[in-house]
Amino acid sequence: MVLIGSFARVRLPRGRWADAALVGGVFALAVVGGMRPLMGEREEPWPVTVLDLAMIAAACGALWFRRRRPVAVALGALAATAVYYLTSVYDGPLLVAFVVALYAVAAQGLLRAAVAIAALSVVAVGIGTLAGNQDVNGVALFMLTGWLVAVVALGWLRHSRQAYVHEVERRAAGEERLRIARELHDVIGHHISLISVQSTAALHRIEKDPAQAGTALAAIKSSSREALRELRATLGVLRQVDEEAPTAPPPGLARIGELVESARSAGVDVRAHTSGEPEPLPTEVELAAYRIVQESLTNVTRHSRATAVTVRVSYAPREVRIEITDNGRGPARTAPGSGISGMRERARALGGELITGPGRDGGFAVRARLPHGNGASPQS
Structure with missing residues (x-):
């Protein structure tokens, strides 16, 4: 041995x-x-x-x-x-x-x-x-022909195999770049949007109401610190394996309260509701759910002019459903870079779906269904 x-x-x-x-x-x-x-x-x-x-x-x-x-x-x-x-x-x-x-x-x-x-x-x-x-003689010539045909076939088979492996590696690299780009977009976009809103508010209130301006500046400080922390965690996936650098666990549904507080600091009345029996979910489901809520609240503060938002999380035996509704401008929200396509890609990657459109009482709604009965290990 x-x-x-x-x-x-x-x-x-x-x-x-x-x-x-x-x-x-x-x-x-x-x-x-x-x-x-x-x-x-x-x-x-x-x-x-x-x-x-x-x-x-x-x-x-x-x-x-x-x-x-x-x-x-x-x-x-x-x-x-x-x-x-x-x-x-x-x-x-x-x-x-x-x-x-x-x-x-x-x-x-x-x-x-x-x-x-x-x-x-x-x-x-x-x-x-x-x-x-x-x-x-004729037999030797026939055998020589067979050998040469076999040699050409083996060479062509190797070429086809290498072409297939190269294509698989190219697609994997492209998917990894898209995943990292989507992650960076979600992390940076959310916090930068909050910083932009709070800095605008601080500029308008710094002379008339210094106290409220101070509150806005404190929110900017908190958002920038959180953005740096999540950015470090996200960039950790780009490090080499042998670095063994400690990184924080990926965010999940347990941290949605932080997103709610951040949106509230931007002047939006956000209410969160949970139904069903909460249970540990696979890490990729937890992360996708968190990013969908994060991107939806980012779009609300950036584009919708909404004053109220409701976040609903419903747990089911084999899936989790998320719904974010607001009272903003409704389906007219078509600003580029809103991240809706990224949210939809996250849901599809898990075998689920994401639907956007007008809410039941006006405004805009994001509804996502994320299956988790896929045998993945739950988040520890």
Whole structure:
């Protein structure tokens, strides 16, 4: 078991080291397989032997450039291999160099070029067979064709696999950027909106009513401190894993009271109601619910000109429903950057839905349904 674990920890060479290992391995195989002219009774003149060794070196050395010039390398390996087998009395394993080069062409996504080169090699060998070459018969030609088809298929399969993995990674990176952007929007937008409202109020009241101006400045201080705290927690997800930096737990429904107080400090009468039996929810549900309430209250203070807002949270066995209604300007609220699309994305990511529109008694309403019967671990 220890030996197996040791082999499991061995790292295969990558990049240039992998290229060097491949070239060296194929060259060693070809040289060892072509040592017969140097041992025993000679069956070919020395110039031919030297030419064959040069073809071995050329075909194997060309593999170093297979990533940058795959087609040229494959054609060069094919030509060197053809010269070797036409001139040498001995059969060595130099064909391996051509097979590796052909695989590289297909693995680069050049399927038509790989098929054309494979067909060219089969045609060339077929012509030699028809011309009376006793070393290759019809069965050998058929087997060679099968091998080359398999090599091209394996190379194309690798290319397809790499393309798929690249696309998955690209989508994952895009989703992560959107998630972080949405999180930053919700965190910064809410508190900056409150600071903007309170600073405007402070400017208007600083001379006529210094006491109320002081209250507004205190609210600005509280909102800015909370914004910095949540911003640090959000940026924590961008840190490297090995930093092990302590971060605060993500906000949830238990902290909706803080949002209510912040909105009240902006001059809006906010009332919160809870129905059903509160229970621990998965972390992603808690965070989505908190952000939906936060963004809704941000839109109220920024766009609606509302004086009263009601927040309702209803717990059910397998879902939680949230409703935020106000007495503002109603469905005419179409200011850009309101974050409604972000709220809807959060709900959809959990398999739920979010609906916005006019309230029952006028104003504007946001209604969200967030399922949580998904087996996720609850927030501790």
